[in-house]
Amino acid sequence: xxxxxxxxxxxxxxxxxxxxxxxxxxxxxxxxxxxxxxxxxxxxxxxxxxxxxxxxxxxxxxxxxxxxxxxxxxxxxxxxxxxxxxxxxxxxxxxxxxxxxxxxxxxxxxxxxxxxxxxxxxxxxxxxxxxxxxxxxxxxxxxxxxxxxxxxxxxxxxxxxxxxxxxxxxxxxxxxxxxxxxxxxxxxxxxxxxxxxxxxxxxxxxxxxxxxxxxxxxxxxxxxxxxxxxxxxxxxxxxxxxxxxxxxxxxxxxxxxxxxxxxxxxxxxxxxxxxxxxxxxxxxxxxxxxxxxxxxxxxxxxxxxxxxxxxxxxxxxxxxxxxxxxxxxxxxxxxxxxxxxxxxxxxxxxxxxxxxxxxxxx
Numbered sequence: 001x002x003x004x005x006x007x008x009x010x011x012x013x014x015x016x017x018x019x020x021x022x023x024x025x026x027x028x029x030x031x032x033x034x035x036x037x038x039x040x041x042x043x044x045x046x047x048x049x050x051x052x053x054x055x056x057x058x059x060x061x062x063x064x065x066x067x068x069x070x071x072x073x074x075x076x077x078x079x080x081x082x083x084x085x086x087x088x089x090x091x092x093x094x095x096x097x098x099x100x101x102x103x104x105x106x107x108x109x110x111x112x113x114x115x116x117x118x119x120x121x122x123x124x125x126x127x128x129x130x131x132x133x134x135x136x137x138x139x140x141x142x143x144x145x146x147x148x149x150x151x152x153x154x155x156x157x158x159x160x161x162x163x164x165x166x167x168x169x170x171x172x173x174x175x176x177x178x179x180x181x182x183x184x185x186x187x188x189x190x191x192x193x194x195x196x197x198x199x200x201x202x203x204x205x206x207x208x209x210x211x212x213x214x215x216x217x218x219x220x221x222x223x224x225x226x227x228x229x230x231x232x233x234x235x236x237x238x239x240x241x242x243x244x245x246x247x248x249x250x251x252x253x254x255x256x257x258x259x260x261x262x263x264x265x266x267x268x269x270x271x272x273x274x275x276x277x278x279x280x281x282x283x284x285x286x287x288x289x290x291x292x293x294x295x296x297x298x299x300x301x302x303x304x305x306x307x308x309x310x311x312x313x314x315x316x317x318x319x320x321x322x323x324x325x326x327x328x329x330x331x332x333x334x335x336x337x338x339x340x341x342x343x344x345x346x347x348x349x350x351x352x353x354x355x356x357x358x359x360x361x362x
Contacts, residue, residue: 005048009057012041017064020083031079035086038065042094050105051098058091155186162186206249206329213243213278213285216250220257221276227262232270235261238277246285246350248330253350256323256334260289260346263319267293267344280352284332287348295338304336 020034038061045057065087072080162179165171171179221235228235257276264274272292279286296304305324320334327334332350339345 002049005044006053009041009045009048010060012044013038013057013061013064016041017061017068020065020068028079032082035083038087039090039093042090043097046094046096046098047101049098050102051095054091054094054098057094058087061091062087152190155189158182158186206252206326208247208249210245211248211250211253213246213287214239216246216253217257217276217278217287220254220261223254223258224261224265228265228274231265231268233265233268234273235265236273236275238275240279243278243285244280244352246352248350249326252326253330256326256348257287257289259319259323260348264289264291264293264344264346267291269293272343281349283352285350285352287350288345289347290339290343290345292343295342295344296336301336301338305334 016034016037020031023030023034042054042057042061046054049056065083069080069083072083159182162182165175165179217239218237221237225235261274261276268274268291274292275288275290277286277288277290279288305320324334327348327350330350332348335347335349337345337347
């Protein structure tokens with residue numbers, strides 16, 4: 001390709017020289033046009049081949065135009081001088097264009113080199129991030145395993161003690177009933193612990209569908225009302241009249257909200273209220289659960305969603321961790337904060353964009 005371009009430039013110089021040679025010197029206007037057309041090959045040579053290409057084109061042009069200049073110098077000196085001056089000016093312009101083209105090529109090569117270097121750095125960084133994620137996952141798995149072993153140890157000790165008493169056979173009927181109760185209670189505790197751990201470690205993917213937020217919240221409060229009555233706590237629904245459809249897994253969202261509402265009921269003293277509020281904030285659906293408990297310290301809030309962290313004696317510490325994991329799979333976030341006056345507020349934020357896109361597609 002470069003050779004073809006160079007040949008085309010040389011051919012243009014040759015054609016201009018031959019045309020000038022065979023054109024009558026008396027055709028002054030035509031000679032002026034031919035002289036000015038020399039600008040084209042010199043500029044093309046500079047832009048395509050740099051200043052060296054422009055110099056070569058100029059020398060070749062002078063070589064081709066020299067016989068014409070020599071022939072006209074005696075009889076038409078003005079024409080010969082004009083031709084020589086224009087060759088010099090156009091050739092200089094071609095050389096300047098070549099210098100600028102060379103500089104632009106150097107800059108482009110630097111940019112391309114920098115681009116390749118950045119791509120290599122990005123690839124290496126991405127690989128390092130993946131390695132860090134893998135290491136972090138392994139570390140988290142190790143911490144979860146250690147925490148699970150610690151949580152299992154206590155009920156196993158109770159089961160072992162009760163079984164030892166029954167094995168010796170000298171326990172009174174009351175002691176036997178107490179031991180059997182311990183075995184049943186701790187077995188249920190272990191089963192709940194392992195079930196919650198599996199829900200956390202291997203959460204199923206959400207089955208997205210259109211869900212009415214009002215119906216979702218009301219179904220949860222109906223389920224939790226029995227526990228609220230037993231605790232002598234009132235559940236108050238504070239739902240906006242106009243709530244858009246949200247696209248989520250209804251069963252998983254019920255699991256999340258029920259867990260939060262039951263926690264709020266347990267934290268609220270007798271005669272208190274648990275308020276469940278739903279509203280639209282920007283492009284998100286907010287569902288807030290507000291209790292009237294004693295709140296939490298800043299350290300407890302920081303660890304709120306950590307696996308196996310709990311402030312309840314009978315808690316597994318996995319309920320909120322599982323809930324936060326489910327909400328994250330829905331592209332949302334679960335937040336917790338102390339109320340200014342008393343108690344805590346849990347806020348579930350779900351994006352509405354997914355629902356809007358699905359509504360447009362259907």
